[in-house]
Amino acid sequence: MSRIAYFGPRGTFTEQAARVLAAGEELIPVETVRLAMTAVRNGEADAACVPIENSVEGVVPATLDALSEAAPLVAVAETILPIHFSVLTRPGGGDIKTVASHPHALAQVREWLEENLPDADPVASSSTSAAAVGVREGTFDAAVCAPVANEHYGLEVLAEGVADVPDAATRFLLVRAPGELPEPTGADRTSVVAAAANRTGTLAELLTELASRGINLTRLDARPTRSNFGEYRFFIDFEGHVAEPRVLDALTALRRHCRNLRFLGSHPRADGTRTTIEPGFGNDDFVEAAVWADAVRKGDRA
Numbered sequence: 001m002s003r004i005a006y007f008g009p010r011g012t013f014t015e016q017a018a019r020v021l022a023a024g025e026e027l028i029p030v031e032t033v034r035l036a037m038t039a040v041r042n043g044e045a046d047a048a049c050v051p052i053e054n055s056v057e058g059v060v061p062a063t064l065d066a067l068s069e070a071a072p073l074v075a076v077a078e079t080i081l082p083i084h085f086s087v088l089t090r091p092g093g094g095d096i097k098t099v100a101s102h103p104h105a106l107a108q109v110r111e112w113l114e115e116n117l118p119d120a121d122p123v124a125s126s127s128t129s130a131a132a133v134g135v136r137e138g139t140f141d142a143a144v145c146a147p148v149a150n151e152h153y154g155l156e157v158l159a160e161g162v163a164d165v166p167d168a169a170t171r172f173l174l175v176r177a178p179g180e181l182p183e184p185t186g187a188d189r190t191s192v193v194a195a196a197a198n199r200t201g202t203l204a205e206l207l208t209e210l211a212s213r214g215i216n217l218t219r220l221d222a223r224p225t226r227s228n229f230g231e232y233r234f235f236i237d238f239e240g241h242v243a244e245p246r247v248l249d250a251l252t253a254l255r256r257h258c259r260n261l262r263f264l265g266s267h268p269r270a271d272g273t274r275t276t277i278e279p280g281f282g283n284d285d286f287v288e289a290a291v292w293a294d295a296v297r298k299g300d301r302a
């Protein structure tokens with residue numbers, strides 16, 4: 001049985017995602033996203049399940065930062081969960097003066113809180129289930145949680161299915177140490193983090209390398225390098241798998257433009273969207289062109 005560290009404590013949305021991505025494996029709750037990845041880097045876990053982006057609040061910065069530091073990890077699978085919250089209180093608890101949750105969660109229920117708990121102060125916690133732990137211990141009066149939190153903490157459900165944006169969703173990754181890659185499926189996502197030189201046009205150069213190979217981006221984020229003010233790392237997700245000639249060709253080109261390029265994995269997309277291939281940009285086109293160029297180089301063709 002594999003050991004899967006996940007962003008906990010028990011009862012997070014990430015636990016729900018880990019149950020999907022690693023059904024039947026041993027699931028180990030870890031206090032922060034970074035520590036979940038550290039457990040893999042130390043060999044204490046075989047893989048980690050972490051949130052990467054939410055359709056309302058955007059990326060999870062802690063995940064991006066932990067992916068770009070220390071020993072490389074690669075994503076091998078992803079899942080997307082609908083995000084509807086439960087609001088939990090102490091059984092028979094009195095006035096609700098504080099309502100706690102992960103900042104991403106609070107941001108997704110702001111309107112609901114204004115309407116339903118206007119006198120409660122929102123308080124940030126390290127995760128949605130850390131807020132539930134706080135309610136049980138008497139630190140907060142209510143917690144905005146994943147439905148699964150209800151299985152663990154014996155709290156009372158004040159409301160269920162809470163979401164300002166009804167079709168909000170979060171994407172989660174299963175990451176592990178570099179090794180054999182998942183097989184390409186035709187509906188894949190490849191991710192890199194690029195530390196490009198700080199000069200005019202470098203980001204445009206990176207994006208042009210992808211565009212000129214007909215590769216469609218699915219996400220672009222920048223995070224500070226933390227070492228020099230104004231210097232950024234670019235997190236780029238795009239359609240396709242590194243086993244495809246056109247993607248490998250693009251990756252090789254990106255490498256030339258970067259001080260440091262980290263491959264973050266190629267894996268099937270949870271939404272099953274098949275890779276867009278424009279005429280002239282298919283893998284066969286790349287292979288055929290390479291064969292032709294090779295023949296030219298050998299003097300067999302002109």
Ligand SMILES: O=C(O)C(=O)C[C@]1(C(=O)O)C=C[C@@H](O)C=C1
Pocket residue numbers: 007011012013014015051054060083102104105126127128129146170
């Ligand atoms: O705290 C949790 O339950 C998490 O799994 C984290 C997280 C996030 O980071 O966005 C996941 C999904 C929700 O959008 C709110 C919180």
